Structures are given as C-alpha cells and as structure tokens.
Amino acid sequence: MGSYVVSTKEEQQAMLKEVGLESMDQLFSEIPEKVKLNKQWKLPEGISEMEVMNIMEELAGENKVFSHIFRGAGAYAHYIPAIVKSVTSKEEFVTAYTPYQAEVSQGILQSIFEYQTMICELTGMDVSNASVYDGATAAAEAAAMCLQRKKNKILVSRTCHPDVIEVMKTYCYGNGTEFQVVPEKDGHTDLEALKQLLTSDVAGFYVQQPNYYGILEDYETMGRLVHEAKGNYIMGCNPISLAVLKTPGEYGADIAVGEGQPLGMELGFGGPYLGFMAATKEMMRKLPGRIVGETQDKEGERAFVLTLQGREQHIRREKASSNVCSNQALCALTASVYMAAMGKSGMQEAARQCASKAHYLQKSLEEAGLTLKYSQSFFHEFLTETPVAAAQILDALEEKGYLGGLPLGDREILWCATEKNTKQEIDDLVEIVKEVCQTWN
Amino acid sequence: MELIFEKGAKGRGLSILPKNELAPVDFGCHSREKELNLPQMSENELSRHYTQLAKRSRGVNDGFYPLGSCTMKYNPKINESIAGLAGFSKIHPMQSQHTTQGCLKVLKKAEEALCEITGMDGMTFQPAAGAHGEFTGLLLIKAYHLSRGNVGRKKIIVPDSAHGTNPASAVMAGFEVVNIPSTKEGIVDLDALRDAVGEDTAGLMLTNPNTVGIFDKNILEITDIVHEAGGLNYYDGANLNAIMGQVRPGDMGFDVIHLNLHKTFATPHGGGGPGSGPVGCKAFLAEFLPGCQVAGEEELYFEKPKHSVGKVKAFYGNFLVVVKALAYILNLGCDGIAEASQNAVLNANYMAKKLMNLYDIAFEGNWMHEFVMSLEELKKKTGVSAMDIAKGLLDYGIHPPTMYFPLIVHEALMVEPTETESRETLDRAIEVFEKLYDQAQKEPEKLHNAPVSTPVGRPDEVKAARHPILRYSFE
Incomplete structure (x- = not known):
C-alpha cells in the first residue's frame, strides 16, 4: 500500500490514547452502523510508487504522440519556451491555495496582476479577471454578464467553435436564458440574419475571431449592429493572433474572452486550459471570479489583494455574479510567463x-x-x-x-x-x- | 517589489523562434494598430523575477497549511511526473479515438474507482472545479424533474452552514434557494427541513461532515425526508476526505455528488487552480450527464448520454488533473484511502482536544477532519479578533485557518490539518496557538499589528476596492 500519512502505527495509537479513544473506529461513531463501509469493497489494494509509474507509463504508451x-x-x-515550465513547476506556485492571505501571497497576487495587465494589453480592453476554466466557459460567463431584466436573449454565431456554442447553450439552459444561433453564410456570420435576430430583448451577441474555419469576419459591422440594437458585443479571440490582428478593444467590444491554451499550455488531451476574460470599465463589476488589485500596506509598501469581492459567491451567496471559486491560476501564470518570454x-x-x-x-x-x-x-x-x-x-x-x-x-x-x-x-x-x-x- | 513591466529595457529579449522562411501575410484592414506593451527582458531577468515572486508565495511545500474546507494535503511528486509524460501531455483532444485509447482508459479507470469510493454509478470529468461540479450536478437534477414533467420543482434547500458556492450554483442552474437553519449542535434542523420540503422541492445540497466538521448523525433521516417529498439529494464533496473509505455518499441516500480532486485526491491547487470537479450520479441520472462518457470493453469510445444536458466545458475537462488523481488512487488503494481519512480525522481531533482548554470550539462533539474555533469571547475580552490571531500565525510561519467561515460561527477560524502532517507539526501549531492566546491577554496591540515578518504588512483592502487599480499603466 502506498501512503503519504506521516505518523507510524505506534504514533497513531499514542495520539488516539491522548484524545481518549482506543481505536480508529471510534472516530467514526456518528456514522450509522448500517451504512458503514464493508471491508470487502471493490477498490484494489494500494501499490508501490514504482508499480504506479509502470501502469501509468503503459497507459500513456497506448496513446499515439504525433510529432x-x-x-x-x-x-x-505551439512551441513552449523552456523557461515556462521551469517557472510553473516551482512548488511555491504549484502547491499554494487561492491567495486569501495576502501577506504571504504577494508573489501569486503580483503574478495575477501582471497577467491581468498582459491580457488587457493583448485584447485592448480596460480590465481583466484572474481567469476562468476555459474559452468556452469564459464565453458562457460573458453572456451571463450581459443579462438584464428586459434583456434575456443571447445570440451566438454558427461560425464559432461547436463546443463553445454548446457550453453557452448549456449555461443558458441553466439560468433560463433564451439562446439562439445566428446562421452562417459562406463561412461567415449571415449579417442579414443577424440584423433580423437583433431584437430589443437581445442582451449580447458572441462571435469568434478568427472563426471556427480560421476566417476573419467583418467584426466592425457586427459590432455596430449589436450596439445599434443596444446589446453587448462579446468577442472570442485567439490570443496569439491578437499580437497582429485588430483587438476587440479596437472593434468596440464590451467583453473579450478566449481560450488561452495557445499561450504556453500543453495540448493535454483538452485540459487544463485557460479562459481569459476582459471587459470595459463599465462592465468591471459584472466580471465573474477573482480580480487582483494594487494597494498599499501601512508602511506605504506596494501590496496586492483580491478585490471587488462584493461580486463573489463567498460574500454574496445566491446574489453573486457567478459561482466561480477555483479558477485556472497556474495556467494564468503559464500564460504570463509565455507572453513575457516571447515579448x-x-x-x-x-x-x-x-x-x-x-x-x-x-x-x-x-x-x-x-x-x-x-x-x-x-x-x-x-x-x-x-x-x-x-x-x-x-x-x-x-x-x-x-x-x-x-x-x-x-x-x-x-x-x-x-x-x-x-x-x-x-x-x-x-x-x-x-x-x-x-x-x- | 518591482513589476515585470518595470524591469528589462527596450530591445532586450529571448531568441525563441527561427527566422520565418516563408512569405509574410498582409492582414490589411484586420491589422492591429494599437501598441502592444509586453515585457522586454532577458531570460536571466525573467527567471529571477519569478524566483522572487515564488519566494513571496507560500505553498503546502513551505509548511503547515491548515486551511479549513480546502484539504491542503501534500501533493505527491510522482503524480506531477506522470502528468508530464508525453503520452498524456502531447495528445491533441481531437485525435481519432483509436490513437487515444490510453486517455480513454484513464477516464474509465478513474470513473470506476471514484464511483466505488463514492457509491455512485456514473461520473463525468467535464467540470473543472468544485463550483463547476455543483452547477453540473444541479443541471442533472433539473433535467430529471423536467423529464418527468415536474416543472414546479424549482427550489433547492441549502443549510445556512453551506459553502457560498452552493446557493450561487443553484441560482445559475435556475433554482430558487431556500436557506434552512442549523440546530445548536450544528447539524440540520429536521423540523425546519420537514417544513421546507414540498411539491416545489427540487433537492437538497449538503456537505457531510458539514462545514463545522460535524458528521450529521441524522443523515439517513435527512435524505429520506427529501426523497419522500420527491426531491433529490446532492452531496457537496468538499469534505469527502473525512469519510472516504469509511462510508459512501451513495449509501447515505445521495443521488448526485461532486468531488474536488484538488482537495481529496491530492492534486495541487496551483495558487487557485486548475482543479477538477467530477460529478457522480446514480444510474437513473446517468442519461443526463454532460459531454461524453467512455464506453466499450476492448476498444473504448466516447458516447453521448441519451438526454445529456449538454457540455459544460470544451473537450473532456481538466484531463491532466484526472491523471494525477488516478495515480494517487492506484497508489493508496482501498487500505490507503481508509488510512488517509482515519488520520485526517485523528489529526483534527488531536488538535481540537488540545486547544479546547483555551479556545472555544463551536459545536463540541465528535469532530471529523476539521473543527471551527469561535474567537467571539476572546474578542470581547481582549479586542483580539479571528483576523488578528490568523495574522499572528503568519509570523510563526503557519498558514492561517480559513477565516470568518462558516457564517453561522462568529469570529470563526476553521482548522483542517489533513493526514499528511506529523505529530510534531501539530504540537508546534498548538504551541503557537497557545502563545497567541497568551499574547492576546497581555499585548493585544501587537496582534492588531501582525504580521511583521512577512514581505508586506496588512494591505489596505478598502483602498483597493474604492479606487480599483487592476492593471499596470504604461503611461
């Protein structure tokens, strides 16, 4: 059996004695007898580290690695610079929790602040959060940011990644938002159809740059149409392309999101990846999840903290802007190091x-x-x-x-x-x- | 400390890519015009910058981290090596399935093992974190009721001791939240529950042991009450570390659960993620699971459940995190898993029993893997708050417990030592708690000013919220 328990059996017995008990079973005396786990459950017995490695290597060997x-x-x-892995495997980053205790988490908080800055630079937007799960959930969260009392419909272009469309649809099913897909025409969003669908109850429209087929669409016109209909314009972007392509900020988007995986993350059979989210100042307080802000300590020393927490679930509970708690912090760090290394x-x-x-x-x-x-x-x-x-x-x-x-x-x-x-x-x-x-x- | 943008100089950088050997592409009207400010620095500067940041961070590897409800156990190194194998890390999610049989086997083995541990029949790995799992599990409950034509089941019952994510997730899944109070023993008030259930009940969300570290001995009655009213029972797996290998949610009347692989199954928290929040369910809910399930015997393949609620994430979830959790489960096995929960509970009880002479412990009883201290009396007497004690711990190199949670305990500090700490570590922490108690009586002002040995003192949070500076300005 493998084990990461520190105490020996003798130490465990001594500790039991000190808390006034004789056996481990007594620790679980509140559990009703009739549901206590039978010793004969079907999980195999533990094995050594070496055996685990052998089994897992064999499983990895059953996948085909394409060169x-x-x-x-x-x-x-994409090519991942060597420094990316060297930084992101530092144990202080890997084994830390969410930086609730700012005084001992300045490193992680500062790295998120730097990440937020780089995402703003890349997207041309005003503010960024500390990340969400992936590009698809970022799109779904962005849609939820747009909802208002009389605006309860979300439009998505058919030219977006199918998984993004499906995830947005699932989230809309969750909170009862009307969801409609704008048809495509010759590989881009059907602008005539979009015009028809942009009714006064549309809260937001989501489109992707470049789209699922790699194509660059007429983002200027779409942004104008959405804003004329008083809806919010959400753009999903490939982050590497933004180094040379016009930014969501330049197109007048209200929210910019995307899949951050190209920024230094492994393919990893689909995850963990990174959902980046940035918005205009006006929408700042609707952003979901963690946001890091700069402040000072009593000595006037620069310090960073989790801020604007009035939006979040641990304060607002059922009135929170989202339920996001854990995000993809280490992936956000990966993206930062990647962007800093590439310059x-x-x-x-x-x-x-x-x-x-x-x-x-x-x-x-x-x-x-x-x-x-x-x-x-x-x-x-x-x-x-x-x-x-x-x-x-x-x-x-x-x-x-x-x-x-x-x-x-x-x-x-x-x-x-x-x-x-x-x-x-x-x-x-x-x-x-x-x-x-x-x-x- | 300087920001990365305040280091380096124009023209510096790394040489990562070769020269472009092919013709450039002109993007015309699609070209970016806005200036792009990114760091310009050498690899040496970059490397030192992040080493400095690492030194100003704190992980489990740096020392005791008894953060309640977060299960900050040791993260085994072998799991990181395994997740780094090219046969996992370099696999494209859209490769044809005959080239990804190893990945599918990982998902299948992890599903089988975790279903056995929790008493569930099916499991999805799509959710990326605990809260994401809650949302997903609630969608299953929603789809189930709707499939039976029960459009009126719109209420989710949540005890007042629940994690904040529970009510937030319920709203995202389109439910109304009904909060019910706890008894003075800190467990579910059965009468309040009986009053709350009815034809509009969709389900109950419960953590057991709950957030005050108490195992609800009425658990079978609770889940029966909900079932009899036509609702379903949702198990928040945040505290599974207390009971794995001892009792299974599936045997206690729960229909849907989520797990936090980044808590219970030893995958690292990464400073706030990535986690993994798989959702398990009983057979009658499996047809609603999101995304794809692994099917087949010899040759494995993905299959979409018949009435799937739809994907909740692109692809298959945080796969590499699942790889780490599977390695952990294989390593521990049935005996190791039971041993882990035993020692998690033993360590918590050991600390609680030694601290209860000085500190008030909320809801005295049989604690499980964590316990909650209330510093209300201490604050009245000395002015020293839970926050002050927490910050005092930092000066002794101990990460503070979870503060001001659960909301039903005033001046709360929630302590979860986990099974991977030695008796010496616990003894030392107990000693520090005693010292701080003493200091609270004698020199309370010192604790108001703690910490003094950390890179910065207490940051001005009010200023941060009133005048948000959320990015570096290049102007």
Missing part, C-alpha cells in the same frame, strides 16, 4: 509565422488537388474540400506520423499550421496528400 501536428480546432500545438516581438513573430505557414500549406495543398472552401482571409486555419474521402488522406498521414487536419465532413478537412511547423514538414505532408489524391482519384 507533426496540423490540427487545431480549439487546441493548438512583443516574439508574440508578433509567432503570429506572423502561424499565418505564413498556414498560407503556404493552403497553397501547397491546392497544388496537390485540394480546394479552399471559403475565399475570405484567414489566420492559421482554413477549410478545404478534398477530391477523395477525407479519411483516406488522414489515414495515410497518420501512418507516417502526421496528425492531419480535422475532418468536418466526408470530403472536408479543417487544417491548421503554427510557427512550430517547418517548410520541410509541410512539403513532406503535401507529398503524402498528393500521392493519396493521385492514387484514388
């Missing part, structure tokens, strides 16, 4: 290379016989139609160690390239695709 990844769709393979020029370079490589991939795939489905400008993802079954292309790639794009239909593939992919890698991938197309077409 060449051309799939995104909400989770992106302004590194972030811009990563974004530019994502775009360069994705566009080179797109042109090369067209030469191999695939066609681009939508012609609008895109960032680092794009949708192609395939002359043969998508599965045939993807199976052939998988065999050679390439994770190809995500099949969205029998003959549609959503591709992604990042700064991590090299020209050689792209050329090799295209050769394989070409061969499949020639053989089967």
